[in-house]
Amino acid sequence: MNAPLRLGVNIDHVATLRNARGSDYPSPVRAAEMAIAAGADGITAHLREDRRHIRDGDIDALALLLRRLGRPLNFEMAVTAEMEAIALAHQPHAACLVPERREEVTTEGGLDLIKGRAHIAPVVTRLAAAGIRVSCFIDADLDQAAAAKAMGAQVVELHTGAYCDAVREGDPSAAGHLGRLQTAAAEAERLGLEVHAGHGIDFATVTAISAIPQVVELNIGHFLIGESVFLGLPAAITQMRTLMNQVRGGSGS
Ligand code: PXP
Numbered sequence: 001m002n003a004p005l006r007l008g009v010n011i012d013h014v015a016t017l018r019n020a021r022g023s024d025y026p027s028p029v030r031a032a033e034m035a036i037a038a039g040a041d042g043i044t045a046h047l048r049e050d051r052r053h054i055r056d057g058d059i060d061a062l063a064l065l066l067r068r069l070g071r072p073l074n075f076e077m078a079v080t081a082e083m084e085a086i087a088l089a090h091q092p093h094a095a096c097l098v099p100e101r102r103e104e105v106t107t108e109g110g111l112d113l114i115k116g117r118a119h120i121a122p123v124v125t126r127l128a129a130a131g132i133r134v135s136c137f138i139d140a141d142l143d144q145a146a147a148a149k150a151m152g153a154q155v156v157e158l159h160t161g162a163y164c165d166a167v168r169e170g171d172p173s174a175a176g177h178l179g180r181l182q183t184a185a186a187e188a189e190r191l192g193l194e195v196h197a198g199h200g201i202d203f204a205t206v207t208a209i210s211a212i213p214q215v216v217e218l219n220i221g222h223f224l225i226g227e228s229v230f231l232g233l234p235a236a237i238t239q240m241r242t243l244m245n246q247v248r249g250g251s252g253s
Contacts, residue, residue, distance in 0.1 A: 003216050005248040006041035007241060008074050008198075010221025011062075015053035017225075028054065029061045031225075031233060036071055038234035039241045042093070044198075044219045046076035047086065049100060056086070063090045074135070074219065079111075079120050087127060094133040096157055096196075096219075097123070110139035110159045113147035121151040128152055135196060140177070140184035149191040156188050157196040157219065160209055164200030182212050189214040203227075206240060210247040218244065 014031040018024065032043045045054045045062055059075070066073045072093035077083035078100035087095045097120065099111050113120060113136060120136075127134045135155035138144040139162075148156045163177035185195045197209050198219035209218065220240065227236040 003213070003248075005210055005215065005244050006217040007039070007237070007244060008042045008044045008072075008196075008217055008219040009035040009040040009224060009237060010044040010046070010076075010198075010219055011035065011225070012044075012046050012053045013222055013225040015055070015058060019053060028058050029065055032062055032065060033069075034233050035237055036066075036069055038237040040237055041217075042066070042072035042074055044074040044076060044096070044221065046098070047083065049078055049080065049082070059086065059090060063092065066093075076137075079116070079123050084123055084126065087132060088130055091130065092132060094135055094155065095127050096135040096137055096155075097153075098137045108161075110137050110141070110144060113138065113144050113151065117147065117151070124151045124153050128154070135194075137198075138184075140180040142184060142187050145184055145188040145191060145193065148188075149193055153193065155194040155196055157198055157217075158184055158188075158215070159199050160197050160201055160205070161199040163209070164202065164205045167205050168200075168202075178208055181209070185212045185214040203239065203243060206243045207247055210244045 011028045011031045014026050014028040018026055043066060047054050047059055063073055074094045074096055075087055075092035076096045076098050077087055079097050097111055124134050133155060134153045135157050136148040136153045137157045139159050145156055158181055163174060163181060166174035166177055188195045195214045196217040197215045201220045202223040224236050
């Protein structure tokens with residue numbers, strides 16, 4: 001029997017829509033509340049350095065809401081002193097460390113924990129010492145998984161973007177990307193790391209990713225928020241959960 005698979009809903013792009021008008025609508029906090037009611041296990045939000053979508057006040061409100069609901073906040077953050085201070089002040093359930101470049105449209109690749117070890121490892125140590133579960137967003141690479149373990153991270157989130165892009169484009173490299181995700185997930189679990197996966201997941205790719213038995217959490221944002229324009233947020237989440245559950249069973253929540 002496979003471990004249950006949790007769904008974290010990333011609500012960043014509700015804030016993107018809000019910010020397009022410079023008003024306070026639609027609210028990412030309302031989206032988080034609806035997502036939990038519709039069956040999400042937790043909420044992910046990325047406070048980018050440039051605040052292009054989620055803002056500081058959103059993190060304050062999301063932290064309060066999720067504490068009240070007893071659900072986890074997965075705080076996505078660049079490895080900077082500013083973001084570390086915000087994480088330490090809010091004490092989210094988890095902090096997912098991601099690379100960030102101002103000019104990128106979205107997170108383009110995993111963290112390089114080997115090149116960045118001297119810079120990243122002390123942040124992992126301090127966040128973990130504060131009781132925050134530290135997740136490192138990495139490409140499906142065995143050396144990166146080993147580096148995450150060596151730094152004391154408890155979780156790795158495997159970057160599924162290359163696989164999902166290949167499926168969407170009908171590119172034959174998809175099978176190879178999926179194989180690398182499967183191998184990295186098995187190795188990460190063997191090292192004692194909890195394995196999450198995220199980026200670019202949609203209805204067409206969620207089944208194969210959910211079938212990787214070591215993966216216990218998916219974090220999905222852009223597609224779900226986009227699909228909610230057509231289906232509504234609860235229906236989009238329900239459909240995603242149904243596809244996940246067909247492979248893995250429910251979250252137990
Ligand atoms: N996981 C991480 C670490 C991410 O950076 C993102 C994008 O913010 C996601 C998951 C969600 O990706 P998407 O919005 O493509 O579903």
